[in-house]
Amino acid sequence: MPAMSLAVHYRVFADLYKDSVSLMQLGAKLRARAGVDEASCIMATPANLEQLAHAGLAVGASFNPSDLLVLVRGEAQACAAAIDDAAGILQSEAAQPGGSSVAFALPLTSIAMGQERAPDADLALISVPGDYAAAEARKALALGLHVMLFSDNVSVGDERAIKEYARERGLLVMGPDCGTAIVNGVPLGFANVVRRGDIGIVAASGTGLQEVTCRIHQLGGGVSQALGTGGRDLKDEIGGITMLQGIEALAHDARTRVIVLISKPPSPAIAQRILDAAAGSGKPVVVDFLGAPAASVARPRIVAAPSLQYAADAAIALAQRRAPPPLGAAPPVDRVAASIAAMAPTQRDVRGLFCGGTFCYETQLVFLERGLACRSNAPANGALAYDGHDAHNAGHLFIDLGDDEYTRGRPHPMIDPSQRNAAIRAHAADPAVAALLFDVVLGFGAHPDPAAELATALRDARAIASAQKRTLALIGHVCGTEGDRQDRSRQQEMLANAGAILAASNFEAAALAAEVATRRRGGRA
Amino acid sequence: VTRLGYRVPRTQFDGTVHAVFARACYIECGDTLLTLVVATLADGPTTLLLGREAAADLRSAFCRGDVVRCREGQIRSRGAFVDLRSARTWRVPDPRPALAVSDTMSRLELARSRLAQVRRTQSSVLNGSGDAAIARLERACRYLDAAAALEHATRFIGWGEGLTPAGDDYLVGFCAALGTLACGDAGRLAFVDRMREFLAAQESRTTPIAAHYLNLAALGHFNADILRAVDALRSEADAQAAQRTLDEIMATGATSGADALTGILSGFAAWFCASVMECRR
Numbered sequence: 001m002p003a004m005s006l007a008v009h010y011r012v013f014a015d016l017y018k019d020s021v022s023l024m025q026l027g028a029k030l031r032a033r034a035g036v037d038e039a040s041c042i043m044a045t046p047a048n049l050e051q052l053a054h055a056g057l058a059v060g061a062s063f064n065p066s067d068l069l070v071l072v073r074g075e076a077q078a079c080a081a082a083i084d085d086a087a088g089i090l091q092s093e094a095a096q097p098g099g100s101s102v103a104f105a106l107p108l109t110s111i112a113m114g115q116e117r118a119p120d121a122d123l124a125l126i127s128v129p130g131d132y133a134a135a136e137a138r139k140a141l142a143l144g145l146h147v148m149l150f151s152d153n154v155s156v157g158d159e160r161a162i163k164e165y166a167r168e169r170g171l172l173v174m175g176p177d178c179g180t181a182i183v184n185g186v187p188l189g190f191a192n193v194v195r196r197g198d199i200g201i202v203a204a205s206g207t208g209l210q211e212v213t214c215r216i217h218q219l220g221g222g223v224s225q226a227l228g229t230g231g232r233d234l235k236d237e238i239g240g241i242t243m244l245q246g247i248e249a250l251a252h253d254a255r256t257r258v259i260v261l262i263s264k265p266p267s268p269a270i271a272q273r274i275l276d277a278a279a280g281s282g283k284p285v286v287v288d289f290l291g292a293p294a295a296s297v298a299r300p301r302i303v304a305a306p307s308l309q310y311a312a313d314a315a316i317a318l319a320q321r322r323a324p325p326p327l328g329a330a331p332p333v334d335r336v337a338a339s340i341a342a343m344a345p346t347q348r349d350v351r352g353l354f355c356g357g358t359f360c361y362e363t364q365l366v367f368l369e370r371g372l373a374c375r376s377n378a379p380a381n382g383a384l385a386y387d388g389h390d391a392h393n394a395g396h397l398f399i400d401l402g403d404d405e406y407t408r409g410r411p412h413p414m415i416d417p418s419q420r421n422a423a424i425r426a427h428a429a430d431p432a433v434a435a436l437l438f439d440v441v442l443g444f445g446a447h448p449d450p451a452a453e454l455a456t457a458l459r460d461a462r463a464i465a466s467a468q469k470r471t472l473a474l475i476g477h478v479c480g481t482e483g484d485r486q487d488r489s490r491q492q493e494m495l496a497n498a499g500a501i502l503a504a505s506n507f508e509a510a511a512l513a514a515e516v517a518t519r520r521r522g523g524r525a
Numbered sequence: 526v527t528r529l530g531y532r533v534p535r536t537q538f539d540g541t542v543h544a545v546f547a548r549a550c551y552i553e554c555g556d557t558l559l560t561l562v563v564a565t566l567a568d569g570p571t572t573l574l575l576g577r578e579a580a581a582d583l584r585s586a587f588c589r590g591d592v593v594r595c596r597e598g599q600i601r602s603r604g605a606f607v608d609l610r611s612a613r614t615w616r617v618p619d620p621r622p623a624l625a626v627s628d629t630m631s632r633l634e635l636a637r638s639r640l641a642q643v644r645r646t647q648s649s650v651l652n653g654s655g656d657a658a659i660a661r662l663e664r665a666c667r668y669l670d671a672a673a674a675l676e677h678a679t680r681f682i683g684w685g686e687g688l689t690p691a692g693d694d695y696l697v698g699f700c701a702a703l704g705t706l707a708c709g710d711a712g713r714l715a716f717v718d719r720m721r722e723f724l725a726a727q728e729s730r731t732t733p734i735a736a737h738y739l740n741l742a743a744l745g746h747f748n749a750d751i752l753r754a755v756d757a758l759r760s761e762a763d764a765q766a767a768q769r770t771l772d773e774i775m776a777t778g779a780t781s782g783a784d785a786l787t788g789i790l791s792g793f794a795a796w797f798c799a800s801v802m803e804c805r806r
Contacts, residue, residue: 017589017732019779020687020688020778021779024687045682046682047683065683065730110776113779115548135772144577
């Protein structure tokens with residue numbers, strides 16, 4: 001076969017400046033063309049020309065260092081076409097100084113390159129292994145970008161350092177381990193499709209934030225901003241830096257009429273600082289410090305919420321300039337009565353298998369408040385720790401399947417629910433189990449159709465129990481909206497068809513499960 | 526504008542827009558280039574740092590060739606009005622006391638490690654074919670062999686992609702480190718002077734913007750991010766603060782910051798690490 005002769009074509013663009021990123025992108029685009037062996041887009045400095053000569057790309061002409069040189073080696077026809085294309089791109093960009101470079105497809109490999117391509121961007125979403133996350137966050141902050149840090153495994157020291165660094169620059173760090181936020185109507189991470197409105201939320205809990213935003217949407221309200229802080233923000237080592245910044249931002253946000261704060265209970269000192277900032281915001285605030293006594297939270301203009309459900313309900317009422325709803329509304333316990341009546345004498349325990357850590361936590365609070373002892377791998381204050389063994393004798397047991405021990409080396413159960421579905425079948429075989437409690441979390445980053453596989457697991461669970469002449473109460477709730485790509489109504493329908501009893505909220509589901517536990521213990525079945 | 530570099534005329538000048546990018550606009554003004562930059566970029570001797578409320582993309586306000594006229598602290602051009610009157614002047618901060626040698630050695634180790642990470646995604650000619658050239662320049666510098674050093678430095682002028690070729694960024698960082706590490710040593714000071722004379726004569730061999738920064742370096746003037754990086758290695762007691770500063774400079778441009786840091790580390794390798802080794806011997 002005859003050897004293909006290679007030609008070198010070049011064109012000079014006098015006094016044309018392009019930044020390095022654009023030139024590298026153009027070079028990559030030209031090199032990717034069929035028939036092109038090598039391409040280079042450089043300033044025509046003597047050093048660069050010498051480098052080209054060493055690479056066999058010598059051009060016998062003299063140039064000015066401020067000239068841009070586009071040079072291509074390959075098949076003659078391909079080179080000519082590539083040069084023409086490059087000229088078209090460079091000259092059209094030169095004619096339109098504000099023009100975008102998106103015609104080039106070189107992958108972005110740094111935050112700085114991303115900012116060059118999108119100079120109006122003001123937030124960086126960082127999801128890299130924890131060892132690198134803090135450094136990437138600092139780079140983004142140095143570029144003037146707010147940060148949503150999806151990554152976990154960031155040390156407490158690094159978290160505090162990057163949050164202080166951000167605060168000095170008037171920037172916000174959401175995270176680490178922040179999975180959900182809605183900023184100026186843009187959903188980030190696992191966020192759901194919710195209406196825009198006048199309720200602003202700052203939450204140290206991803207699923208807590210999802211539950212409240214979804215319920216606000218379901219009740220006809222809307223969300224102005226929903227800011228995540230990361231789960232450790234209110235710990236003493238961090239001092240609530242992001243939550244305090246979030247409160248201040250919402251206080252100044254003209255769209256926000258009511259503020260909602262969600263977190264596990266902080267230390268008294270941090271709580272005081274947060275509540276002082278909330279009281280000073282000049283707006284009505286609903287606070288759900290999960291499990292904190294109402295008296296330690298409530299003060300003028302601050303409503304203490306005993307549940308995520310109530311936090312959303314109270315926020316809606318306040319946004320509509322109504323009084324918050326009364327506390328203590330009874331859950332619809334008759335919905336579990338038939339299942340309880342059909343249970344075998346051995347059935348006494350509730351097992352909760354959760355994707356959402358806050359749902360697991362809130363469920364424990366509901367049980368503890370009713371005097372029902374329980375265990376968990378992520379125990380709330382007053383619950384017993386579960387070490388992963390002997391579930392049969394664990395009593396009421398609530399497992400957060402999103403906890404590190406279950407997600408190491410595998411996706412979060414909101415993304416891949418197979419581990420939870422297997423656990424449902426396993427617990428269904430335990431004669432002590434009276435009720436299985438579950439959550440389904442929808443949203444942008446979540447599994448595209450979680451109920452489909454879960455419904456199969458629930459049918460299997462019922463069949464396993466039925467074969468042993470037992471009846472299981474399958475109690476759950478779907479956190480999401482009809483606007484989510486998974487469609488909450490469709491998900492609920494699939495689960496209901498599989499025999500699930502669906503509650504309106506996690507709190508209600510927990511209350512129904514607690515009713516089962518109470519009545520099985522009390523022998524009233 | 527919130528801050529003006531100490532070499533920027535405060536009240537009156539005339540210029541022409543030489544080049545404009547999303548976050549920086551270069552204005553040719555007499556024999557210098559003034560740089561109007563967005564709030565997130567670094568101060569510098571010829572830099573006008575805009576407030577956060579200014580346009581995020583300067584290409585929407587300036588075009589190449591626009592005439593820029595400043596009178597009584599107010600800049601006007603075809604598409605922009607910039608008020609300098611309430612801007613503070615940025616000046617080079619006073620040097621801080623040097624750390625113990627072992628602390629600077631650990632800062633250098635940190636910087637090398639962070640730079641290696643960054644180079645995985647932000648490589649330039651320096652970390653490809655540049656290693657041998659860098660080693661040669663460091664060696665000549667270590668032995669105060671000015672003739673050899675200038676010969677090797679020639680290789681770097683105008684070498685690499687983009688607006689400020691990587692080799693030029695490297696030399697600016699290199700000179701900043703050498704200037705700090707000369708420490709009153711007559712031999713080193715003479716060497717730095719030779720390097721600076723050399724840089725000042727390279728205008729025709731690189732892009733006008735890179736030549737501007739080489740000229741500033743030749744006069745001993747550097748942007749704030751370069752000075753902060755040198756200070757982080759030599760004087761910053763807080764390791765986390767040092768790392769933040771190093772990360773900041775590496776976030777500059779596509780590779781410019783990383784290239785300048787490569788030069789700074791090279792200067793330390795030539796004069797700081799070598800001294801330490803001699804002391805230990």
